[in-house]
Amino acid sequence: MPATTVETGTELKSKLFRGFSDGSRLSILEILVEGDATVGEIVEQTGLSQPNVSSHLRCLSECGLALSRRDGHHIYYRASDPRVHKIIQLAEELLADSAKGVYECTRYG
Amino acid sequence: MPATTVETGTELKSKLFRGFSDGSRLSILEILVEGDATVGEIVEQTGLSQPNVSSHLRCLSECGLALSRRDGHHIYYRASDPRVHKIIQLAEELLADSAKGVYECTRYG
DNA sequence: ATAATATATATTTATATATTTATATAAACA
DNA sequence: TGTTTATATAAATATATAAATATATATTAT
Numbered sequence: 001m002p003a004t005t006v007e008t009g010t011e012l013k014s015k016l017f018r019g020f021s022d023g024s025r026l027s028i029l030e031i032l033v034e035g036d037a038t039v040g041e042i043v044e045q046t047g048l049s050q051p052n053v054s055s056h057l058r059c060l061s062e063c064g065l066a067l068s069r070r071d072g073h074h075i076y077y078r079a080s081d082p083r084v085h086k087i088i089q090l091a092e093e094l095l096a097d098s099a100k101g102v103y104e105c106t107r108y109g
Numbered sequence: 110m111p112a113t114t115v116e117t118g119t120e121l122k123s124k125l126f127r128g129f130s131d132g133s134r135l136s137i138l139e140i141l142v143e144g145d146a147t148v149g150e151i152v153e154q155t156g157l158s159q160p161n162v163s164s165h166l167r168c169l170s171e172c173g174l175a176l177s178r179r180d181g182h183h184i185y186y187r188a189s190d191p192r193v194h195k196i197i198q199l200a201e202e203l204l205a206d207s208a209k210g211v212y213e214c215t216r217y218g
Numbered sequence: 219a220t221a222a223t224a225t226a227t228a229t230t231t232a233t234a235t236a237t238t239t240a241t242a243t244a245a246a247c248a
Numbered sequence: 249t250g251t252t253t254a255t256a257t258a259a260a261t262a263t264a265t266a267a268a269t270a271t272a273t274a275t276t277a278t
Contacts, residue, residue, distance in 0.1 A: 014132040021123055021126040026122055030119060083199050092118070094190060094196075
C-alpha cells in the first residue's frame with residue numbers, strides 16, 4: 001500500500017492485530033499484560049536477542065499496545081490497556097474451542 | 110520454524126491472530142461476523158479477486174475462524190464463533206482509545 | 219454427456235517482515 | 249571525564265506472505 005493511501009478502519013485494525021500476530025511479539029505482550037518489565041527481563045524470559053526485543057517493543061509502542069517509562073538505567077514497559085489482555089484471552093478461548101484447526105493451517109507458520 | 114517443532118500456546122495464538130492481521134482477511138471476517146455470505150458476495154463487497162478471496166477463506170477455515178456449508182452452486186461462509194466478533198470489537202475500541210498511534214507505525218503497512 | 223456457473227488450486231512474482239550482526243546512544247557512577 | 253550498564257538503531261540477510269494469472273474441480277441443468 002502506498003504511503004499516500006488513506007487507511008480505512010479495517011486497515012488500521014488489521015495493522016493493530018499484527019502486534020499480536022508474531023510469536024515473538026505475542027510472547028512479549030503476554031509478559032507485559034502481567035505487569036511491568038524491563039527490556040533485560042524480557043530478553044531473559046523470552047530468550048530473544050536484545051536488539052530483536054527492542055525492535056518489537058518499538059513496534060508495540062508505536063502502535064499503542066505498550067507504554068514505557070525510564071527509571072535510571074532501566075526502561076520499564078507495560079501493556080497500554082487491559083483490553084490487550086482481553087484480546088489475548090479471547091484468542092485463548094477460541095483456540096480451546098472452535099479454532100483447534102489453527103495447528104494445521106498451511107498458509108503460514 | 111521447522112514443521113517438526115512443537116508449537117507452544119503462544120505460537121498457536123499468534124497464528125490465530127494472523128487471521129485478523131491482513132486487511133483483506135479482516136474485511137472478509139467483518140462481513141462474516143454479520144452473517145452468512147457466499148464467495149461471490151464477498152468478492153463483490155470487498156472488490157478482491159475471486160481466487161484471492163477463496164485463498165483467504167481457506168486460510169480462515171483451516172484456522173477455525175470460519176465455517177462453510179454448500180447449498181447448490183453456492184458455498185456459504187460464516188464466522189465460527191461470536192468471539193471472533195468480540196475480538197474485532199475490542200480492537201476497534203483500542204484503536205479509538207490507546208492505540209491511535211497505529212497509524213504512524215513504521216514497522217509494517 | 220455437455221454446458222454453464224460457482225468455487226478451488228497451483229504456480230509465479232512481488233513485497234513485507236523477522237532476525238542477525240555491528241554499532242550507537244543514554245544514563246549512572248567511579 | 250571515562251567507563252560501565254542498559255537500551256536503541258542501522259544495515260544486511262533470510263524468509264514469509266499476498267496477489268496475479270492460469271487452470272481445475274464440483275454442482276446443476278439441459
